[in-house]
Amino acid sequence: MRVVVVGRGETYLKFDMHTHHSRCGHAVGSIKDYVEEAINLGLQIIGISDHSPFWGEDQDAMLPWVGMPQSEFANYVSEVLALREAYRDRIEILLGIESGFFPQHVHVYDEMCRSYPLDYVIGSVHVVDGLEIFDRARWNNLDLEAAKGQKEKYYGLVQQAAHSGAFDIIGHIDAMKGNYPEFSSIDTPSIDLTLQSIAEQGLAIEVNTSGKTKQCGGWYPSIDILKKARYYEVDVTFGSDAHEPRRIADEWDAVRNCLIGIGYREIVYYRERKKYRVPL
Ligand SMILES: [Zn+2]
Ligand SMILES: [Zn+2]
Numbered sequence: 053m054r055v056v057v058v059g060r061g062e063t064y065l066k067f068d069m070h071t072h073h074s075r076c077g078h079a080v081g082s083i084k085d086y087v088e089e090a091i092n093l094g095l096q097i098i099g100i101s102d103h104s105p106f107w108g109e110d111q112d113a114m115l116p117w118v119g120m121p122q123s124e125f126a127n128y129v130s131e132v133l134a135l136r137e138a139y140r141d142r143i144e145i146l147l148g149i150e151s152g153f154f155p156q157h158v159h160v161y162d163e164m165c166r167s168y169p170l171d172y173v174i175g176s177v178h179v180v181d182g183l184e185i186f187d188r189a190r191w192n193n194l195d196l197e198a199a200k201g202q203k204e205k206y207y208g209l210v211q212q213a214a215h216s217g218a219f220d221i222i223g224h225i226d227a228m229k230g231n232y233p234e235f236s237s238i239d240t241p242s243i244d245l246t247l248q249s250i251a252e253q254g255l256a257i258e259v260n261t262s263g264k265t266k267q268c269g270g271w272y273p274s275i276d277i278l279k280k281a282r283y284y285e286v287d288v289t290f291g292s293d294a295h296e297p298r299r300i301a302d303e304w305d306a307v308r309n310c311l312i313g314i315g316y317r318e319i320v321y322y323r324e325r326k327k328y329r330v331p332l
Pocket of ligand 2: 150176178223224
């Protein structure tokens with residue numbers, strides 16, 4: 053395995069914990085394509101974390117352009133495990149999932165995740181009040197108070213996700229700004245409360261570099277929020293949220309430098325649902 057040596061004889065890993073592939077219906081490339089690209093990019097670890105199926109629904113293939121059918125999940129797991137074996141001399145492949153957070157179904161999701169040998173589960177809030185977080189229509193004709201209410205509802209769900217015990221990493225924690233950049237300037241203490249609860253639960257947040265694929269640009273979360281995360285001693289991991297192989301580890305160096313700049317000395321990843329810390 054390639055290990056990059058940095059100052060004082062320490063080593064650091066280059067990895068990406070958040071990647072999708074064609075199974076979810078809105079990403080391109082096979083898992084193998086992502087693994088091959090990760091090797092080309094010099095990663096030592098690649099986490100495969102496609103969107104969860106809709107486990108709370110009766111229908112097998114609910115919204116097939118959002119997530120894989122329920123009946124496909126076992127195939128997903130065995131494909132990742134087979135690739136792990138096939139590539140074991142070249143790269144470590146971790147089996148993850150990006151699980152949607154639906155409070156009413158969280159126990160069903162948790163049970164499903166725990167019945168497979170997952171290395172980690174990213175819990176992400178994608179829906180608030182029945183509307184996708186990226187749906188700009190949510191913000192039409194809202195006054196300041198109502199907009200603040202939406203933001204607080206979103207963070208209420210993120211906090212619930214953090215307390216559910218179902219997740220290791222909380223995904224893209226300010227992603228509601230995606231197609232509504234004004235979201236970030238809505239003044240509420242909810243982000244502080246959220247970071248405190250994530251820290252209390254011992255979970256990690258990801259620095260997710262896919263903001264550039266939406267109107268907001270930049271990262272989830274913003275650097276301001278990362279500084280607060282540092283203050284509250286929230287662990288961080290890295291995820292490109294790649295939906296195409298060429299985005300793997302996108303902006304890894306910039307994220308690493310930024311984290312060092314704001315005082316982080318370690319970054320975390322997960323194997324067998326245990327947290328591993330490595331120097332930045
Ligand atoms: Zn996706
Ligand atoms: Zn997501």
